[in-house]
Amino acid sequence: MPSPRRNLEGRPLCASAGGGGSSPGSPAHGGGGGRFEFQALLGSRAPGVDGPSARLRASDSPVPRRGSFPLAGAGPCSQAPPAPPPEEARLDLNPSFAAIALRSLLAIDLWLSKKLGVCAGEGSPWGSARPLMKLLEVSGHGIPWLLGALYGLARSDSWAGREVLMNLLFALLLDLLLVALIKGLVRRRRPAHNQMDMFFAVSVDRYSFPSGHATRAALASRFILKHLVLAIPLRVLVVLWALVLGLSRVMLGRHNVTDVAFGFLLGYMQYSIVDYCWLTPHNAPILFVLWNQQ
Ligand SMILES: CC(C)=CCC/C(C)=C/COP(=O)(O)O
Known part of the structure; x- marks a missing residue:
């Protein structure tokens, strides 16, 4: 018969005293x-x-x-x-106040997102509006924006125009990179009611935090408002487009509300980075020279 394990003083060790190791599920187990x-x-x-x-x-x-x-x-x-x-x-x-607040916020987020996901499927309450929501989805997708910036650059015949479009391209690429990075780090799954029928999505797009459409909407609208001279109604339209695009992400069931809210914030801040690093033929001559040789 195996003898009981003893401590250094020769006393038998208690198997269930609770001061021992760390097993899965135990408080000490991380x-x-x-x-x-x-x-x-x-x-x-x-x-x-x-x-x-x-x-x-x-x-x-x-x-x-x-x-x-x-x-x-x-x-x-x-x-x-x-x-x-x-x-x-x-x-x-x-649990700290912050942890309780975060748990409550996430619970409200899931509940609200499910309630707002009225176009998540054909059989959903607003299922007939789904094609319109998907059209909005394409309007904020990375591919048309990248192609549009490249096309504009190719057609532009002024240095000023080229500079703006070069920075738009830089902004769009920075956005794609940051969103992919955060999505890969956080790995929050898309809502359960989402149908994964998105137009051209890459692997990291199976995650939902933050919404890439929301970051692009905030970034692009801030960019447009700063660099395009537009009449007031058109400026209002640009802001409305960004807001409706964000809302449509939740209505389509693609995202939770917090994904979109954080996406707006991130896109807004991304523009500040672009503005700070603004590329000109003086600080980035290589880019402009290379483009001119195309
Ligand atoms: C591959 C390229 C150029 C863009 C991907 C665009 C895309 C599918 C983003 C996902 O957006 P959400 O996070 O809002 O669903």
Whole structure:
């Protein structure tokens, strides 16, 4: 018969004293690789899988209930002082205000996005408006914008026009890069009610945070308003186009509200980067010379 494991003083070790190792699901276990997980924050995992809420079960709690310590019982195990709760578990039992606010925001986000997803399918309440929403989708897609900027550059016969279009191209490429980077890092799945029938999507577009259409809408509309001389009604139209395009992403079921809200913010900030790094024949002569040789 195997002899019980003993500590350094020769006392038998207690298998269930709670001060030992870290197993999956235990408070001390830091599962998930530390990656930010929207679903985990909401505690909506598959049944049978321990989520964060499961950590609060009394039997797992690192904070002892009154009278529940094995001190009352006789034997060598009762003399071992209770292990202090790991820092991580203490934090779990006292979620910060920020964590509670984030969980609540995400819960509201999912609920609202589902409610607004009225064009998510042909059978949805506003299913007949789906073709119009998909037309809007094409109007904010990266391909037509890239082709449009390239075409404009090819046709432009003034230095000023070329400079603006070169910067538009730079803005669009920067946007594609940043959105792909953030989508790949966050990896938030698109809403369950989304149909993946999008016009020309690349692999990272299976993720939804942030909305690439929303970033492009904010970036392009800010760009246009700054560099094109337009009458007031047309300026209003540009802003409306951006807002309606963002809303259509949620109505189509492609995105949650927070994907679009963050996308607008990111696109708005991207324009500030473009403005700061504004390319001219003086600071980026190579680009303009190369283009002229085409
Ligand atoms: C491959 C190119 C040039 C653009 C991809 C455009 C696209 C499919 C973006 C996804 O937008 P959402 O994140 O709003 O769904």
